[in-house]
Amino acid sequence: MTREAQVTPGSQAALRQANRERVVAALRRGGTLTQAEIARATGLSAASVSNIVRDLRSMGTVSVRETSSNGRRARAVTLLRPPGVLVAVDFTHSRVTVALGDTQGHVLQEESIDYDVAEDPARGIRRAVWLTETLLTQARVDRSMVAGAAASVPGPVDPGSGLIGDITCMPHWAGFNPGAELQERLGLPVQVDNDANLCALAETAEGAARGLEHVVYVNVSQGVGAGVIIGGRLFRGANGNAGEIGHIGLDERGPVCRCGNRGCLETLVGAPYLLDMLPQQGRVRHGAALLDLVRAACEGDPGCRRIIAEAGAALGRGVAIVVNMFNPQMVVIGGEIAEAGELLLDPMRRAMELGALGSALGELRLVPGELGRRAALRGALRSALASTF
Numbered sequence: 001m002t003r004e005a006q007v008t009p010g011s012q013a014a015l016r017q018a019n020r021e022r023v024v025a026a027l028r029r030g031g032t033l034t035q036a037e038i039a040r041a042t043g044l045s046a047a048s049v050s051n052i053v054r055d056l057r058s059m060g061t062v063s064v065r066e067t068s069s070n071g072r073r074a075r076a077v078t079l080l081r082p083p084g085v086l087v088a089v090d091f092t093h094s095r096v097t098v099a100l101g102d103t104q105g106h107v108l109q110e111e112s113i114d115y116d117v118a119e120d121p122a123r124g125i126r127r128a129v130w131l132t133e134t135l136l137t138q139a140r141v142d143r144s145m146v147a148g149a150a151a152s153v154p155g156p157v158d159p160g161s162g163l164i165g166d167i168t169c170m171p172h173w174a175g176f177n178p179g180a181e182l183q184e185r186l187g188l189p190v191q192v193d194n195d196a197n198l199c200a201l202a203e204t205a206e207g208a209a210r211g212l213e214h215v216v217y218v219n220v221s222q223g224v225g226a227g228v229i230i231g232g233r234l235f236r237g238a239n240g241n242a243g244e245i246g247h248i249g250l251d252e253r254g255p256v257c258r259c260g261n262r263g264c265l266e267t268l269v270g271a272p273y274l275l276d277m278l279p280q281q282g283r284v285r286h287g288a289a290l291l292d293l294v295r296a297a298c299e300g301d302p303g304c305r306r307i308i309a310e311a312g313a314a315l316g317r318g319v320a321i322v323v324n325m326f327n328p329q330m331v332v333i334g335g336e337i338a339e340a341g342e343l344l345l346d347p348m349r350r351a352m353e354l355g356a357l358g359s360a361l362g363e364l365r366l367v368p369g370e371l372g373r374r375a376a377l378r379g380a381l382r383s384a385l386a387s388t389f
């Protein structure tokens with residue numbers, strides 16, 4: 001059975017679209033490929049690849065030329081990059097970042113502003129639009145030259161409605177539709193996705209998980225979320241809630257979580273919880289930022305090292321459940337806490353050894369992300385690029 005028969009989102013049209021996306025993704029990774037190479041890379045039949053390439057050529061997405069492979073006639077397929085500029089927006093709890101990129105994936109210009117994004121979604125959108133327009137003006141780019149746009153938000157996004165889910169770490173954003181608001185103000189469609197999903201896309205395309213097909217990216221910040229890549233494709237679930245691992249219950253007598261349950265993973269490793277553990281009398285005190293705690297731990301502060309170690313152990317227990325479920329090749333840790341390196345990862349590994357199947361851990365690699373705090377922005381640029389094809 002070919003892999004195309006396994007991709008069954010519902011209608012034949014949805015199946016054809018999914019298979020087109022597989023072909024485009026293979027060309028994006030591999031550059032110019034013959035149709036036989038595309039078939040091997042995607043698992044699609046030769047006949048299906050031939051039909052998809054014909055469709056993509058008629059759409060102006062690819063060019064095709066005659067060539068030879070192993071002494072036989074072949075058709076070389078090349079992905080055509082559309083002209084224009086991409087816009088990527090990254091909303092975090094207290095900051096808005098906007099980047100302009102070209103359709104080769106290069107960042108042309110980038111700017112961030114500190115802002116209380118969590119408090120008022122409509123005002124957060126207005127600040128993002130103002131920053132976008134400022135960058136376009138500085139770069140002397142007319143809005144008509146924008147080929148695609150995408151935004152990252154720290155919460156689940158329903159793929160159908162575009163609405164932010166109730167368990168976002170920015171409660172005022174629950175039920176809000178940032179894509180529709182951005183589209184109305186910018187005058188162009190804007191793809192919106194969860195930050196962990198976009199980080200996962202970026203790390204598998206150009207970061208720590210390059211070339212891997214089964215990856216879990218864990219983003220630890222105000223909350224805890226995961227982007228899950230299965231067979232090279234992002235898994236979002238029925239309504240965008242896949243990857244909300246911060247609400248795995250680990251202690252039924254633990255603190256009450258914002259989701260209403262007790263002892264969720266987020267209540268053990270989220271930034272507010274960790275910062276609340278800081279001693280009253282110490283080098284790093286209440287009111288500090290998570291990065292201050294991480295830096296102090298790396299510099300040897302015993303209290304901060306203990307906080308990071310306990311966070312690593314709790315995170316390992318939660319991730320062990322995810323590893324048993326999805327059996328990834330790699331787990332990538334992102335967010336500011338990832339800068340603690342082995343202070344976090346070592347207790348994670350020990351906890352995972354106790355909670356995950358040995359066969360699931362045998363080939364698994366646990367690593368910090370390579371793209372750091374720019375991962376979501378890079379993923380948004382990739383999402384914007386995908387929307388142009």
